[in-house]
Amino acid sequence: MGVANRRRRDAFLGLAAAATLAATLPALAQVNPLPPEKAFRFSARLVDAQTVEARFIIADGYYLYRDKIHFAIEPAAVGLTVPRLPEGKVKEDQFFGRVETYRGGVVVNLAVKDPKPGQQIVIAAESQGCADIGICYPPTVQRVTLALPAGSIVPDASGDPPQKRWFN
Amino acid sequence: MTTRLQRILLLATAGAVALGLGIGIAVWDRHPPDAAALLALSLPDTQGTPQSLRQWRGKVLVVNFWATWCGPCREEMPEFVRAQRELGPKGLQFVGIAVDQPDKVVQFAKELDLNYPALIGGYDAIDLSKSLGNRLAALPFTVIFDREGRIAHTQLGVLKPTQLRSIVAKLL
Numbered sequence: 001m002g003v004a005n006r007r008r009r010d011a012f013l014g015l016a017a018a019a020t021l022a023a024t025l026p027a028l029a030q031v032n033p034l035p036p037e038k039a040f041r042f043s044a045r046l047v048d049a050q051t052v053e054a055r056f057i058i059a060d061g062y063y064l065y066r067d068k069i070h071f072a073i074e075p076a077a078v079g080l081t082v083p084r085l086p087e088g089k090v091k092e093d094q095f096f097g098r099v100e101t102y103r104g105g106v107v108v109n110l111a112v113k114d115p116k117p118g119q120q121i122v123i124a125a126e127s128q129g130c131a132d133i134g135i136c137y138p139p140t141v142q143r144v145t146l147a148l149p150a151g152s153i154v155p156d157a158s159g160d161p162p163q164k165r166w167f168n
Numbered sequence: 169m170t171t172r173l174q175r176i177l178l179l180a181t182a183g184a185v186a187l188g189l190g191i192g193i194a195v196w197d198r199h200p201p202d203a204a205a206l207l208a209l210s211l212p213d214t215q216g217t218p219q220s221l222r223q224w225r226g227k228v229l230v231v232n233f234w235a236t237w238c239g240p241c242r243e244e245m246p247e248f249v250r251a252q253r254e255l256g257p258k259g260l261q262f263v264g265i266a267v268d269q270p271d272k273v274v275q276f277a278k279e280l281d282l283n284y285p286a287l288i289g290g291y292d293a294i295d296l297s298k299s300l301g302n303r304l305a306a307l308p309f310t311v312i313f314d315r316e317g318r319i320a321h322t323q324l325g326v327l328k329p330t331q332l333r334s335i336v337a338k339l340l
Binding site: 033 | 241325
């Protein structure tokens with residue numbers, strides 16, 4: 001093999017070795033956990049005039065606690081019916097006993113109790129989860145604004161209470 | 169070692185160091201950690217009595233932000249209890265700041281035979297930990313101070329026993 005070729009091969013081997021070394025650096029797993037809104041991405045869409053499909057997409061290596069998921073609607077007066085959440089994976093926690101978690105994702109259909117045509121609503125979802133690398137996030141709230149199908153525009157009721165009211 | 173192998177290893181090390189440096193710099197908070205703000209803090213213990221962190225001035229202080237709802241937090245604490253017992257006489261002092269309800273903290277502290285103070289932090293404590301470099305406001309988050317009140321180490325995630333012991337040994 002000529003000198004030039006040998007040099008090229010060595011350079012390639014060096015880079016390959018660097019990549020492998022870097023990939024196995026244990027510190028890498030610790031340093032860059034996702035922010036909770038990316039680890040537990042919440043989205044919501046209207047399935048029909050009265051139903052909201054709420055969805056969490058959970059990144060690989062992360063999990064959510066089933067009993068820490070709560071939904072609210074703004075304005076609160078519109079009202080929300082939250083069904084029983086799907087079953088999660090059961091874990092025996094040393095301190096809390098039986099605990100259910102979600103991985104991958106979870107979808108919940110929420111019923112809007114008193115929708116007004118053309119009204120803008122906000123679906124707020126609170127969740128709390130952890131990463132397998134060994135950190136846990138405090139409860140995080142994510143919000144999605146939706147426009148109910150238009151009829152005539154009805155002005156918002158004034159004086160809605162500003163405090164959050166969870167519907168489950 | 170042949171010169172060819174040396175060259176390959178040199179390239180590999182250079183690559184890995186560059187990568188590590190880049191990630192390390194990216195992660196470090198833009199603001200320098202605010203040691204003074206934390207040490208000036210006064211928080212209630214589980215009985216409701218305010219406890220100022222200043223009372224532990226001169227110690228090697230390990231401030232651990234945790235919660236009972238955080239599994240990894242609970243898992244690392246037995247080792248903290250052990251280290252407190254062994255190295256307390258040499259000047260090591262753990263202080264837990266729980267972002268939690270006092271009754272849950274009391275219950276867990278009993279189970280663990282906790283031998284260091286458990287203060288109740290609330291979400292303001294999480295905000296404070298952000299100013300110390302905890303960008304994601306996640307738990308556990310640990311800050312280690314030297315005897316002069318300077319930050320020697322911050323850790324997001326579980327602090328392994330060997331790492332804890334090695335950091336603390338240099339400071340005691």
